[in-house]
Amino acid sequence: MKTQVAIIGSGPSGLMLGHLLRQAGLDAVILERQTEEHVLSRIRAGVLETVTTDILEDLDIADRMNTEGLPHDGFNLADGERLIRIDVKGLTDSHVMVYGQTEVTKDLIDAAPSRGLEIIWEAADVALHDVESDAPYVTYKKDGAEYRIDARFIAGCDGFHGPSRKAVPDAIGRPFEKVYPFGWLGILADVPPCNHELIYANHERGFALASMRSMSRSRYYIQVPLTEKVEDWPDDKLWDELCRRLPPEAAKNVARGPALEKSIAPLRSYVFEPMRHGSLFLAGDSAHIVPPTGAKGLNLAASDVRYLSRALISWFEKNDNDAVAAYSEQALARVWKSERFSWQLTMLMHRFPDDGPFDRRVQVAELDYIASSEAAQRTIAENYIGLPL
Template sequence: MRTKIAIIGAGPAGLLLGQLLHRYGIDNVVLERHTGEYVLGRIRAGLLEEGTVALLDEVGAGERLHREGLLHEGIELAFGGERHRIDLYEPTGKTVTIYGQTEVTLDLMNARRAAGLTSIYEAEHVKPIDFDTDHPRITYVKDGVTHELECDFIAGCDGYHGVSRASVKPSAIETYERVYPFGWLGILSETPPVSHELIYSNHARGFALCTMRSTKRSRYYVQCPLDDHVEEWPDDRFWDELRRRLDQEAADKLVTGPSIEKSIAPLRSFVAEPMRFGRMFLAGDAAHIVPPTGAKGLNLAASDAHYLAQAFREFYDEKSSAGIDAYSTRALSRVWKAVRFSWWMTSMLHKFPDNGAFGARIQLAELDYVVNSKAAAASLAENYVGLPF
């Protein structure tokens, strides 16, 4: 089999890239080691910047998003027992949309299927080969049979634990990482949200976040130690702890119910440089991870897909390699700004074991400055809604 672009990974980055390439008339094949059902079973965040929404519209995958997504013009920061609203729209003219990553993935899967494009699920032992030559290829096993996919370029969109980055010689790549000393315990419940906008809470007991998937389905998080286990957190314990970390009004309004999903996610910042290795390019979580505090992970995957699709379009339509040569630098410029913002939000809102009383007071001073300074609030808003692509 031969194609122009071989895409490893059928998550949002790979599927969006595939749809953009299809729109530009560029053949592509998606390889995914899991089943489609497994991919859709991964619960992830769901806050979309306007730029991400525009890309989904561009590839014809935005109809359900506009019908079911929740448009937000602000967020709330809670500390010292009070909540303070940060207006996102007034200083930026932009909004964000609450729409689950699972739903984004499903919409992109359906768009790809409707276009009749090739997606190979349960492709085992995927291996990118000769990507440092002019003739890259990928081998994989499907139903016990080994296959080879010849291509012009490889797009590694297979996540943090994927084969793409792991196939690069260690001497050719540099990584930067910060592992945070805590995790997020999150639950999903069929209960109405406690507020119509997100609440980010700094509390002496630890961070908490109130968000939602719809007007009837809520997503809540509490900071927890990394060595905690889900089994140690029955629903009643979770709801009691969440109430303690909210202001009184939110605690009184909180509607509880059985969890339909519960998990603990570690937090880390990670960046791999460069994002191009010969004729293989990394995109999304394969190249970078950010803590979810800044809501940037999915949106960075979308901007990577945009930059890479534009680069391939320029290569095929204009016979120019300028776009692919500049891809890594261009993408990393936006990535590092998002990493900085996510680190800042995480540092300001969480309880750190080694910060002590001094660190806690610095956090409160920072929060007080943000909510009382028009310039500081505007800076938060500008980054939260997403810097330009």
């Protein structure tokens, strides 16, 4: 098989890139090692910046998002009993959209056949070859046979554990990483949210987050040590701890219900440079990971593929190599700014094992400053909705 762009991975970054290329009349094929059912079963965050919603609008795949999604004009930081509302709409004249990543993925997959975007499911043992040349190719196995796809470019959208980043030689690639000494224990339940906007809570017992997927499905998190196990947290224990950490105003509105899903997610900040090597481009989690504080993961993937799609379209239509050459530097500039915001919010809202009274007082002072400063709130709001491309 031959194609212009071979895309590894059918997460949101790979799917959005494939659709953007097909919209421009370019050939693209997506390889995915999992089944479609497995991909659609993954529970992920869902606070969408304008860059992400604009892509779905431009692709004419936004109807369900606009019908079922929840526009949010602000969010809250909490410290004890105090709620500090960040008026995102008032400060930036924009808003975010609460719409689950699984729903975004489903919409993109459902639209693929009519757009001529081929997705090859259950492609095992994917390997990248000759990525430093002008004629790279990908091999994979399916149903006991081996196949080859020849392409002009390969886009690695296959997440942190995929093969794409590993195709960049150690002498070329450079990772930057910060691992946080705690995780988020999350519970998903079919209960109404305790507040109409997200609450990020700083509490002496640890961080908590109140969020939602819809007005009838809630997603809550609490900070736990990495030594904790999900089985140590029966539903009642988790609900009790959550209510201790949320402000009383929100805690009294927490509706309890059986968990649809519980898991512990470790937190890390990770960036891999460069995001291009020869004919291979990295996008999304294959190149960077952000802690979930601030909801930047999916949105960074969207900005990556916006940059990358423009560069590839320009190359094929105008033989313009400048945009392709600039992709890594351009994408990384936005990645690092988003990493900074997620790191800053993580440091502000969590309790660290080595924190002493001084560290706690600094957090309180910072939250006091944010509460009293429109300039500080504007800075947070601008970063929360996503910096300009």
